Amino acid sequence: MAELIFTEDRAHPGLDDFRDLSTADRRPDRPGGRGLVIAEGSVVVARLLASRYPVRALLGVARRMHELEDDLAGLDVPAYVTSAETMAEVVGFHLNRGVLAVADRPAPPTVADIVDRAHVLAVLEGVGDHENLGALFRNAAALGVDGVLLGPGCSDPLYRRSVRVSMGNVLRVPFASFDAWPGGLALLRDRGFRVAALTPRPDAVPLRGLREKVPGPVALLLGAEGPGLTAEAIAAADVAVRVEMVPGVDSLNVATAAAIAFHEITTG
Amino acid sequence: MAELIFTEDRAHPGLDDFRDLSTADRRPDRPGGRGLVIAEGSVVVARLLASRYPVRALLGVARRMHELEDDLAGLDVPAYVTSAETMAEVVGFHLNRGVLAVADRPAPPTVADIVDRAHVLAVLEGVGDHENLGALFRNAAALGVDGVLLGPGCSDPLYRRSVRVSMGNVLRVPFASFDAWPGGLALLRDRGFRVAALTPRPDAVPLRGLREKVPGPVALLLGAEGPGLTAEAIAAADVAVRVEMVPGVDSLNVATAAAIAFHEITTG
Known part of the structure; x- marks a missing residue:
């Protein structure tokens, strides 16, 4: 089971992958130039969790994280649970889908x-x-x-x-x-x-x-x-x-x- | 030929049909509850000019109005030519398509x-x-x-x-x-x-x-x-x-x- 971490600390280093996505929106290679893959909303996050992409972390409000409980069962990743307000401040805009996941890119096929x-x-x-x-x-x-x-x-x-x-x-x-x-x-x-x-x-x-x-x-x-x-x-x-x-x-x-x-x- | 009217007067009553479209955006029956039809951009405006819809007026920057010269040839409607800045102030947002036309609704078919x-x-x-x-x-x-x-x-x-x-x-x-x-x-x-x-x-x-x-x-x-x-x-x-x-x-x-x-x- 993914580890649920309840936090309202906007400076939590575990949230760094999710910061300022509207800026990253204009720079697909962001954040940090590592080319992270961002999934938004329960449906897309569930699809990411089921994919071959190595998931790094989740961030979401309690209700949305709860919807993903079954999808998270077999995974060992941190899942940050916070308020919509804290989430909006970290991400940089109000995200009405309420949950995000971030993954690394696996080596691309030929x-x-x-x-x-x-x-x-x-x-x-x-x-x-x-x-x-x-x-x-x-x-x-x-x-x-x-x-x-x-x-x-x-x-x-x-x-x-x-x-x-x-x-x-x-x-x-x-x-x-x-x-x-x-x-x-x-x-x-x-x-x-x-x-x-x-x-x-x-x-x-x-x-x-x-x-x-x-x-x-x-x-x-x-x-x-x-x-x-x-x-x-x-x-x-x-x-x-x-x-x-x-x-x-x-x-x-x-x-x-x-x-x-x-x-x-x-x-x- | 449509009558070209050059103006930077934001209060010009001829521009009333084009005011505050972003507000009207949430009220399709606006402006003024008359259910006007709004066309944006040269391609769509040209299509409106060629349709059975009775066109009331156009508003656009000089370059875009010039593109529509042939489409306007047979029409007797006012065409307001203004700067992008004046247009943005009248419309309520910056419209990068640069030209608008407004028409009445004809009686709908059955x-x-x-x-x-x-x-x-x-x-x-x-x-x-x-x-x-x-x-x-x-x-x-x-x-x-x-x-x-x-x-x-x-x-x-x-x-x-x-x-x-x-x-x-x-x-x-x-x-x-x-x-x-x-x-x-x-x-x-x-x-x-x-x-x-x-x-x-x-x-x-x-x-x-x-x-x-x-x-x-x-x-x-x-x-x-x-x-x-x-x-x-x-x-x-x-x-x-x-x-x-x-x-x-x-x-x-x-x-x-x-x-x-x-x-x-x-x-x-």
Whole structure:
């Protein structure tokens, strides 16, 4: 069982990992440059506790900590229980989710580690928006995508806002970063994957029916909402696919377009 | 051509429609209880100018107003051009999109008006979150849904945040509210529609292949993200369908689930 420590001492050194998160919010590598992973709210904290991430500590109000009692049963970590006021002062803003947990980052897997265990993958290029990135992981988890591979220009999936928007699914869906781009995609092809680039280009084939053409392992290549995929990335793919849309309407949000494509791939 | 009025007079009566929008943000029926429609940013303002909504006035910085020159060509409305500072003082916060337009609400269509012109409809119950509602309209517009019908518990699609998140598509996709619920659904059935309720219930049929069973006009019934559809609404539908998801993962965001279903219906 986690050790419950009741304190209203704002200067308690055990709370240092939780200090000034709104500042850390603009500096994903904070606090202390150690790249800690922050989970907020009972649902996401429970997911962190169940993950392979080494949890350092929890901080929360009594009611929220109580909700996590079963999740904490097998863990040997300090759990600081305090008032909402003390919590707000330590964290730097009023956190209405009422509980936080902080973890270290384990050594990241390689692209090859993930590819070897996967049948459907998402590959991202230039997805820098933390909310879109989090939503992509949520959709990937729900729709049975086995892993996410990150090309250049993507932000850190373990950044606090991405963790929250993903509902903790960044802690569940494995991810890794490419060293070479788009050359690194050759590894996927070597392992039997076909790479399908999602793009609104009119010469792309409709997503509908993709699985008839590409029945085996598939990696879906996704770009940022505005600029989309680079020409180099599209050229490196085996096929370009598009979501059929009404002419003249702005493109869909990237996480939404991805969800449509994930569904088509995993059920098609 | 719209009349350009250059002013730095914060008390100018022509600016009254734009005052204190952050207060109005909590009162969708404001300002003045007239239920004005507010569009923010060049893209959404252009969409408002092209809509059937009677525009009252614009307020913006010179650069943004200049971007809208072509859209303003055929219109006879005052366009107030001012500095970012004056604009922020009038509006009540700093608006980095730099241009606003305000319109009256035209008389709303009836459910029957919309049903008569539609082949695919979305029917919402209890979708009170303004961002989800806006995202639903954006996805409906992109994926070819002909109209949105609102049951009880839905918020106002013309609320400022919904207008923004929809990227102005609430001004393009027609919508109407039911008087009777779920009894009002009978009208749809009378006009040849089948009603499909989207629900995570395990006895629902997979979405995939829905069009083989329901090839004609279809109305997709959608509930709020947490509670989902009421039992009464599901009972009033002809068929219950579900997005196939990985067991143990939280449900998708309602607008995302809707996008998957819209795509399945319009391309299936």
